[in-house]
Amino acid sequence: MARIVGGVTTSHIPAIGNAMTNKLENEPYWKRFFEGYEPVKEWLADVDPDIAIVVYNDHGLNFFLDKVPTFALGCADVYHNADEGWGLNTMASFDGDAQFSWHLAESIIRQDFDLCTCQEMLVDHGFIVPMALMWRHLAEWPVKGIPFAVNTVQHPLPSARRCYDLGKALGKAIRSYPEDKKVVIFGTGGMSHQLQGERAGIIDVDFDMQCMESVISDPDWLASKSTTEIMEKAGTEGVEIIMWLVMRGALDPEVNVIHKHYHVPISNTGAGVLVLENQPIAY
Amino acid sequence: MAWNKHEYEKIPGTYVFDGKTSHKAYALNKLLFSFNHEENRQEFAKDPAAYAGKYGLNDEQKEALVNFEFLKMLQMGANIYYLAKLAVPRGFSVQDAGAAFQGITTEEFQAKLTAKGEGLEEKLEKAGYWNG
Numbered sequence: 001m002a003r004i005v006g007g008v009t010t011s012h013i014p015a016i017g018n019a020m021t022n023k024l025e026n027e028p029y030w031k032r033f034f035e036g037y038e039p040v041k042e043w044l045a046d047v048d049p050d051i052a053i054v055v056y057n058d059h060g061l062n063f064f065l066d067k068v069p070t071f072a073l074g075c076a077d078v079y080h081n082a083d084e085g086w087g088l089n090t091m092a093s094f095d096g097d098a099q100f101s102w103h104l105a106e107s108i109i110r111q112d113f114d115l116c117t118c119q120e121m122l123v124d125h126g127f128i129v130p131m132a133l134m135w136r137h138l139a140e141w142p143v144k145g146i147p148f149a150v151n152t153v154q155h156p157l158p159s160a161r162r163c164y165d166l167g168k169a170l171g172k173a174i175r176s177y178p179e180d181k182k183v184v185i186f187g188t189g190g191m192s193h194q195l196q197g198e199r200a201g202i203i204d205v206d207f208d209m210q211c212m213e214s215v216i217s218d219p220d221w222l223a224s225k226s227t228t229e230i231m232e233k234a235g236t237e238g239v240e241i242i243m244w245l246v247m248r249g250a251l252d253p254e255v256n257v258i259h260k261h262y263h264v265p266i267s268n269t270g271a272g273v274l275v276l277e278n279q280p281i282a283y
Numbered sequence: 284m285a286w287n288k289h290e291y292e293k294i295p296g297t298y299v300f301d302g303k304t305s306h307k308a309y310a311l312n313k314l315l316f317s318f319n320h321e322e323n324r325q326e327f328a329k330d331p332a333a334y335a336g337k338y339g340l341n342d343e344q345k346e347a348l349v350n351f352e353f354l355k356m357l358q359m360g361a362n363i364y365y366l367a368k369l370a371v372p373r374g375f376s377v378q379d380a381g382a383a384f385q386g387i388t389t390e391e392f393q394a395k396l397t398a399k400g401e402g403l404e405e406k407l408e409k410a411g412y413w414n415g
Contacts, residue, residue, distance in 0.1 A: 036413055059364040064316050065305050085318040085368030153364065155291075155301035195363045198296030200381030201392055203399040209410060228291040236299055261413040264403055265396040268377060 002100075002177035005047040005184055006255070006277035007247040008040060009215065012056055012129040012188040014088055015267035020132055021089050036261035036273055037133055043258050043275050044134055049184040051097060052134075052143040053170070055246045056126035056188045057152040059084070062118075068154050069116035071166060073108070074147035075101040079123045091128050094145040100177060101146055107173030113166055123147050130186045143184075152189065152240045157227055163242040164223040167249020174250065187215075187247030189240025191262075192233065193269035199235070201268060207233040208262065208270040211241055215274060216257055219248045237269075252278045296384075300362050308360025311348070314338040315365035324372075351375075354383040 016033075019025065025034040061084050063069070077098045081091040105117050127147050135141055148170075151157055158166075174183050191208040194200050211234075214221040222230075223245055230239050258275035286303045298304070305312070314335065317323040327334040335345040347355040353370045357363065357380060367377065382392035408414055 032415065035415060039413065060316055060362070060368070061319065065309065065312055065362070083319055083321065085324070086371035153300065153362065154305050155289075155299055194297065195377050196357050196380060196384060197298050198384050199294070200296075200384050201395055203396065205399060205403065205406070209406075213410075226290070228289070228294070231291055231297070231299070232294055236297055259413060260411065262403075262407055264400045268381065268396060270399075 002051075002174050002179060002181040002183055004171060004174055004250055004278055005049055005182050006043075006258070006275060007185045007187060007251050008044075008130075008134070008276075009187045009190075009244050009247065009272060009274040010040075010130045010133055011190065011266060011269060011271040012126045013267055013269055014125045014129070017088050017125050017129045017132065020129075020136060033263040033266055033271060036263060039259040039261075040273060040275050041134060041137070043277070044184065047182065047184070047277075049143055049182045051100060051146060051181055051183045052131070052186060053146045053148055053174075053183060054127050054130055054186045054188060055148045055150060055243045056130070056186075057240060057243065058149050059124055059126060059153065061124035062122040063149070065154060068151050069149070070151050070158050071113065072116040072118050072121070072149040073101060073105055074121045074123075074149075075105055075117045076119050076121060079121055079127075079145060079147055081124070081128055082122045084124055088125060091132065092141070094123065094131070094141055096146060097144040100144070100179075100181065103177050104146070104170065104173045107176055108166070108169045111169040111172065113169055118147075121147055121149075126188060130188050148246070150243050150246065152237075152242065155227070157239065158242070159227060160225055160230065160242045160245055161223045164219055164245040164249045167246040167251075169249075170246065171250035185247040185250050187244035189243045190234070190238055191241060191270040191272045192235050192238040194235025195237050195268060197236070202235050203264055203268075203270045204233050204238075205264060205270060208264075208272055211244075212260065212262065212272050212274060215244050215248050216255070216260075216276065219245060248276070251276055254279065298358075300360075304360040305362070308344075308362070310339045310341075311344045311356065311359065311361050312365045314340065314348070315361060315368050318368035353380060357384075
């Protein structure tokens with residue numbers, strides 16, 4: 001049976017992609033941020049997952065505003081990156097696992113979440129930056145990647161509660177896959193940031209830290225907040241934190257905290273990293 | 284008929300990209316989305332006004348576009364991620380956008396962001412965070 005080894009949270013902003021491309025990891029601005037990923041990479045090497053499900057939002061590469069699915073699951077054997085129009089290097093393609101994805105789609109839809117299934121899906125920086133943060137030191141991506149896109153761009157967005165519940169359905173779907181696979185889930189985006197309006201540039205460290213603790217041990221606290229309440233504190237783009245709840249919902253109610261890292265500012269954002277491990281059964 | 288009112292409209296200094304905005308600025312965002320393709324970027328560069336006409340921009344949108352008035356386009360409902368496809372290659376970053384909204388320099392905007400990190404490590408250490 002497939003099992004979920006754990007979940008990771010990470011920012012996915014393009015500035016991080018640029019920093020990696022230009023090898024700025026040891027510059028004073030970036031050093032502490034990137035060093036905080038070393039324990040994540042070690043943990044990933046230890047648990048050695050077969051599949052990474054990346055919960056992220058598309059920023060206008062695969063989806064345009066003509067059709068905006070609330071939840072869209074990649075169901076392909078391969079996912080390509082492409083030109084986003086503003087200068088990020090295009091990355092190597094990612095292998096998917098169509099059988100696994102279609103199993104997820106069947107199970108999740110049977111649990112009453114009406115997903116959009118995608119047999120072609122370009123993956124943008126929201127997917128790629130997390131993958132590169134974890135595995136750019138390797139010659140090849142060591143996992144199959146599954147993109148799971150959540151609309152956090154055009155309101156109405158799904159609620160935090162809905163994302164948490166979707167995560168629970170995702171967890172059930174993964175655990176019912178008959179093949180032995182080790183799965184890790186990345187909840188990406190956030191933390192507090194707002195890119196436009198006179199309030200642009202807000203970062204709320206205290207709220208971010210409350211969210212980190214909530215995602216670890218009391219997801220209901222964050223799941224109970226309305227989109228408006230989250231935006232009031234964390235900004236219009238900070239609402240991306242709802243995607244962490246998809247990851248969290250899929251994990252066990254009690255998790256081991258392997259790593260907890262926070263840095264501010266990274267570009268306009270607070271950047272939070274968690275490694276949460278499910279109670280080990282037997283590898 | 285009227286557009287629905289929302290709680291989030293009361294958040295100061297904040298413009299939530301919702302159906303109303305997206306509907307109003309659809310042509311503009313569609314044009315910006317087209318810049319994912321190099322051939323479209325080249326076509327635009329040759330004759331911005333003609334390109335704007337092709338996407339059905341109204342006069343106000345067209346004027347802001349051909350003059351590269353990025354702040355104005357955002358205020359008209361250009362989505363920040365879509366605007367980035369036009370603005371970032373022309374040296375206008377999201378931090379420049381934030382500064383423009385506040386009428387301050389980008390350096391001042393960045394200094395405000397950096398200030399958010401003051402005293403951070405002490406705070407994190409108390410809460411059991413990794414610290415190198």
